[in-house]
Amino acid sequence: DAEITQSPRHKITETGRQVTLACHQTWNHNNMFWYRQDLGHGLRLIHYSYGVQDTNKGEVSDGYSVSRSNTEDLPLTLESAASSQTSVYFCASSESGTGTGELFFGEGSRLTVL
């Protein structure tokens, strides 16, 4: 079955280190998204992509970057991790065109920055 997977599911790192969270989907969806979720907040959009070589900033993009070199993957990189980036990160994908617009979410990656 097609799916969307995130790795690692849990990671602890230190302030200043570079961290990459992987997201891989097998639906061949053009659209991919990264959200973060913190206590007291809903999901907030970090970056998104509507296709290969396309990337866009969301509402909380500072300190994060993404690249889209193929349809299946959208890795999220924290160039220099900060304690404020301790959060749960969710990747999602959706198809383009006249579908339902439904987003399919991964199971999340819990990142702790010490």
Next chain:
Amino acid sequence: DAKTTQPPSMDCAEGRAANLPCNHSTISGNEYVYWYRQIHSQGPQYIIHGLKNNETNEMASLIITEDRKSSTLILPHATLRDTAVYYCIVTILTGGGNKLTFGTGTQLKVEL
């Protein structure tokens, strides 16, 4: 995207209908109403969406008022497994992609 307002929490007895309200008074004519839910620690899950007609699927029903300024998600026979945070989102359905804006949702607790 239009802003939505939902109660922060609701309780429901198992087996009864759960009616979750959402206000979206600034919704524009081409914006859809989407509902997602998030069971503890999992990724959000799509439930249903609609434009102006009422919709029903195997999970829930969506009732949208005639003026489209509010809607209600109905879980007809709530079970303990329906305990989750429910998000109401309004957005334009584009041919490209929907970057949904999630609020804080309604925490539904289904109890025996």
